[in-house]
Amino acid sequence: MLILFLPLFLILLLIGLPVFFATLLAPGAMLVWEGMDRDLPLLFRNIYNGIDSFPLMAIPFFMLAGELMNQGGITLRLVHFSQSFIGHVRGGLAHVNIMSSMLFAGLSGSAVADTSAIGSMLIPAMEKNGYKRKFAAAITAASSVIGPIIPPSGIMIIYAYTMEISVAALFAAGLVPGVLMGGALMAVTAIMAKKYDFPVASEKHTWRQRAGSTRKAILPLLTPVIILGGILGGIFTPTEASAVAVGYALVLSVWVMRTVKVSELPAIFTRSAKASAVVLLLVGSAITFKTVVSLSHAAESLAFWVLSISEVPYILLFMINIMLFIIGMFLDAGPAIIILGPILAPIFIELGVDPVHFAMIMSVNLTVGLATPPMGLVLFVASSVSGERVESIAKAILPFLAVEIAVIFLITFVPEVSLTVPKWLGLVK
Amino acid sequence: ADYNLRAVANSNENDEDYDGLVVFKDFVESRSNGRIAVDLYIGTQLCANGTECLQALEDGSVDIYISTSGGAANMYPYVQVLDLPYVLRDDRVAETVFQGDFTREMRDAILEDSDERVRLMTIGNTGGWRNFANTEKTIQEPDDMEGMKIRTIVADLPQELVKAMGASPTPIPWPELFTSFQTGVVEGSKNGITDVMGMKFPEAGLKHMTLDGHAYMAALWYMNNEVFMDMPEDLRRVVVDGFDALQQATFASPKRKSIQAYQDFAEAGGELYVPTLEEKEQFREAAAPVYTWFQENIEDGEKWYNLLASEAEEAEEAIEAQYEQDLM
């Protein structure tokens, strides 16, 4: 029974084998067990083939752009910009944290980058301002999942790559859900701020001061305009846009703002190469895993099983959301998308769900999974940035997670949330 | 079954390749009395493109595979001879050529280049003919394409052709092409009508098509040679006959499918232009650098060009001879 590679995979994962090795060992072992040795080379081939991709190249580029921006003290300018507008309200720094995350999301495609950039700056500041450290870490983690929802987004590049749909359409679709997620987090923060009497951060800034902070932040804030405008305006493909973003970030940080020295570039490039290498290998191994899913006909069995429960899209979507949320607790968004996307998406597309809409449901759900225990990457990073234990952040994040789940269901049951912008741009019919 | 064959096509179930495979599967399974079973893997489940899948075929993880000439160009550069523009006049000529010794010659070359691992079984069609289509204007002659950005795959020959027409070849991944038309990253492409309609390109503005028919969309069908040769002769015969049936099916399928596709194209506001004989000659002349490029840059290019040209000429003569009888 080749299909036993699925439980074997889960066991290996749960006893602590890194995802990369588990996605290769479980199918490999079952193929040998079944005497299907001739299929082993397919596993290896597909790691290489999975990685050798032009669309995927946007991931290292967006990572590098984010890294350059963060190094360039640009995060600081975004935080000051946010603070000059909302720092004076009750819970000011909490709001600033969320708003900065949303702005940073336009520069970076990664939740982890968001957490470490905003967290290392705002968690100490929030603590000094009188917040509990675990609360500061929790709100950083919760809001950083907006990073891959507002474009650019590594997760959506991976989704578009595995499901062969347009990156541009997904980027456009992520705008409203991302802003919605930020708005919802701010709303719950406002309620908490009143209840627990959160501190304000600063005096109300004058419009003159605001103009000053805007002037300082305007160049980095133009990045998303260049990326999205370039892609949606037909100047370049998403991968080219990501390279342009790197070029812009380089010019900005090295020559215009002079926040990065040329001599620092090799180290920055190497760091982003490392982070990309891990993601690329994960993508490669997940593509391999997907191959064995095909060989074992697991997709068909699962589709049959799912459709035997119900054929009403909304009931199924509700269930799938719960399933994805649980999976997101254990698996990173990227591998989860590559493994599950090709199984789940066709079922729902067949039932009449728009492919871009389903992409958003899946991506947003699994992105939120990055901030859930026990396997929440973002939680780990928030913990290492703040020095607070993962467990206590995990507890403090619960109210925010509840809001994010509500937004997931909103995205699920109101397709217009995702589809209005891409429809308006003509990217979705 | 004694023999389980795993057949892969990277397209989808609406494609001509799938029609061919369905015919093949049915033929081979029934004529072998169930001794051969064929499993179809449609799409990119096992491998995603020509180079990958041909390597998987060499490894023995795939038994049967179909690639376009572009898909095999990295491995066997001379297959691009099939992409040479305006060599094959029409379906009848092309079909005669590919049923003849041309395919056998190519089989020998590929066997040799793959250490006897990859066996070309037959050459069929996967989508009719390639035509130039664009979002801007009616193209009547090559000059109309001056400066236009035309999408091609990452392969030399199609890029040379686009350059020869005075246009600018631009590689765009297939899934991004719709958006790229819409936003103007590229203004045109060279595809068959069924692919154009399959991707709903007219909705992205691709509304002007010129039936220049610059390339026959040849489909090369391969089988793992070891798997083939390990079969007893009677089963090899069944497989060979199966591929013959498949070839016929893929010759017929695009003709049938394109009727609806052209109707849909017109309904979507598409405009079709059929170049006059004189204009077609202009296209052929403009394409001359491609022939030169092929012969100079591809190993044995001259041999393959001459072979295809002479086979085409022979086929034309044979068809002329048949006209003499059929028209009288």
Place this chain on the structure above:
Amino acid sequence: MNAYLFILTGLRKLNTGLIRIGHSIAWICVALMVASILLQVVFRYVFNNALPWPEEAARALMIWMMALVAAGAYRQGSFVAIEMLHDFIPRAAARLLRLFLHVCALVVLYYLFTLGLEYFQRGFRTRAASFDLPRAWIYLAMPVCFGTMLLVNIEMLMKDVGLLLFKGFASRLPEGEDSHPTPVVSE
């Protein structure tokens, strides 16, 4: 134990050296990747002429970039795993489990490495589509990637075995670069 420590220390130094070399080439790959894609954009707009090679060249550079830093990332502990179980079981059992997991990874890496070498050799039969280079030189990145990861894996494995076999092994272990696992996975 001395001989064992000697070998382990040697392997450590070797790995550190290889990783350092890898890093110093990888960043150049990244720079060239960016440059070639930017060149592609510039040529298309400024000269209205699309270059055929940047896309494929950038892909090859990306694969080499990955191959050259993978071992370093692996040693840092960047390949994420669920490590809950380790906290719940006795320390001795956790050590055995660690050893077992490293053996699992060893099997995978060894297999990937040998197959990678085979494909490298066969790669001389295919050429890149848009420039004149046997694809073998691109495929070579994979055995380099998995070979260097394999060496790191053996280093970690030897450390595990040493901890199981010898008393006081931990105290005599030289300070390594893998002592602070940091997740760098970004999504």
